[in-house]
Amino acid sequence: MSINSNYTNSLIPSSDMNKAVIQIIGGNTEGAIARFKKLGLGDEQLEKIRKLIQQINPTPNTISPDELKVKITDQINTPQEVLDISEKLSNLEIAEYQVPVIPDDKLVEIFASYDVGKEMSGVAGVCSDWKTNIVPLICIQQLNYKQTLSIRELAIYQKRLGIDFSDFDSIFCHCRNLIGVDFSEAFKEINSKEQQDEILAILSSAKKFCPKLISLNLKNCYAVEINVLNYIKCNFQGLTYLNLSACTRSFGSIQGIVIGLNKLVFLDVSSTMIGNDDIIAIANNCPNLKELNVYDSCGYFATGPVNDESIVYLSQKCKSLNRLILDNCKITDLSLNALAENCKSLTFLFYYGCFLVTEDGFDNLKLNLPDLIISSNFEDVIGKRVHVMSSDTESSDDLDHNFAGNFDYYDSSDDDAGNGYYSGDEFGYDYDGCSEY
Helix, strand or coil, X not given: CCCCCCCCCCCCCHHHHHHHHHHHHCCCHHHHHHHHHHCCCCHHHHHHHHHHHHHHCCCCCCCCHHHHHHHHHHXXXXXXXXXXXHHHHHCCCCCCCCCCCCCHHHHHHHHXXXXXXXXXXXXXXXXXXXXXXXXXXXXXXXXHHCCEEEHHHHHHHHHHCCCCCCCCHHHHCCCCCCCEEECCCCCCCCCCHHHHHHHHHHHHHHHHHCCXXXXXECCCCXXXXXXXXXXXXHHCCCCCEEECCCXXXXXXXXXXXXXXCCCCCEEECCCCCCCHHHHHHHHHHCCCCCEEECCCCCCCCCCCCCEHHHHHHHHHHCCCCCEEECCCCECCHHHHHHXXXXXXXXXXXXXXXXXXXXXXXXXXXXXXXXXXXXXXXXXXXXXXXXXXXXXXXXXXXXXXXXXXXXXXXXXXXXXXCXXXXXXXCCCCEEEECCCCC
C-alpha cells in the first residue's frame, strides 16, 4: 500500500540519498543504514527504513532507484499513526477488507435531525450520490414530520429538492402534519402585487395539503393587503393563532378579517390601526380568545382611540382572556373594574399611555386578581415573538408560565438572524445556510 505524504521533502540530501539507494539495491542494507545514521536520522526513522527494506526486498529487477527514494522519503516524513494503520491494512487479505455500505434508510435516520441549512450542506458535500439521492430523502422525511415551516426554510427545501421557487405544492404535499406557517419578516415591499401573489400562492398550497393548519404568523409582512386578509378569513377558519403585527395599516381591515375566526386563541394586531369597532368585532367573533395584543395600534393612527365602551364589552365576551396588551387607550377605571369582574384568568396586563386610569382601579384589579402582573415596561412586550409549540390536543404544562396556552415565548435575540444569510431574491427575503451544496 503506497503512502502519499503531505509533509516536507526528505531530510536526506539528494546526493547521499542516491548513494544509499544504490547500496540498498546492491544488497548492502547495513551500509545504507549507517549512512543515514551519520546524516542524523534517529533510531525510530532508521527502524522504519529497515522495515521497509525487509518488506519490499529491493533488487534491480523489482524496483527502480527513483521508486525506492519515494518510499524512503515517505517513511521518514509520515507520522507513526499513519504507518501503523498502513501496516495493519497491508496484513489484511483484500477479500476480507471491504468498506461497509450504509443503507439509504439508515443514512436518512442518522441525518434526519440535521438543520436543513448549514448542517445539510455538510451532508450534501460528502459526495455527489449523497447530494443527489440522500439529501432529498432526508428533506422529505423532515417535511413529513414538520409542525411549523418558515418562509426561509421553505426556500431552502425548494433548493435542496431542486424545485422551482414558484412551485409550493411540491413542498406542502409532504407537510401533512404542519400546524403553522411563519411568514414573519419575509414579504416587506409595500403595495407589491408580486409579493401579494406569492403570499396567496403559498397560502393556497398550505390550504390544499395541510388540514391541521391552525397558525399563521404574518408579522412585519408589509406586502399584506386586504385581498390576503380576505383569503385568510375565507379559507382558514380553524385558526387558533394569528399574528398580523405591523402587516396592515388599513383602518377597518381588522374588523373585517375576524368574522368567522371564532376559534382564535391568540390575536396580535399590534402596530396596525385599531378603533372601538374593531375591538367590538373581535369580542363578538372570538369568544375563545386568551391573548390580545393591540400595542401601538389604538392611538395616533386610528380614527378614534379605544375607550371604555370596547374594553368593557371585550371583558364580557372574552372571559378567558389571559394576557391583554393595550397602548394609548382612553380607558378609565371602568375598564379595569370590568376586567377584574369578568376575566378571572387574566395574568398579565400591559398598559402604556392610558392616562385616565387611577391607582384605585389598579388596586381593585390586584384585589380581585392577586396573581395578575401589571406592567408598563416596554421590555415586557417589545422584542418578543410567539411560535406555535403544539396542537391544542397536547399538554401545555411545559409551556411558558406567563401564558397558559399552546404558545411559547422567546426573545428574538435567540433567532439565528445574521448567521451568514444567503439572498432569496425571488421573495425579497433572506435564508441562511444553503450553500452551493
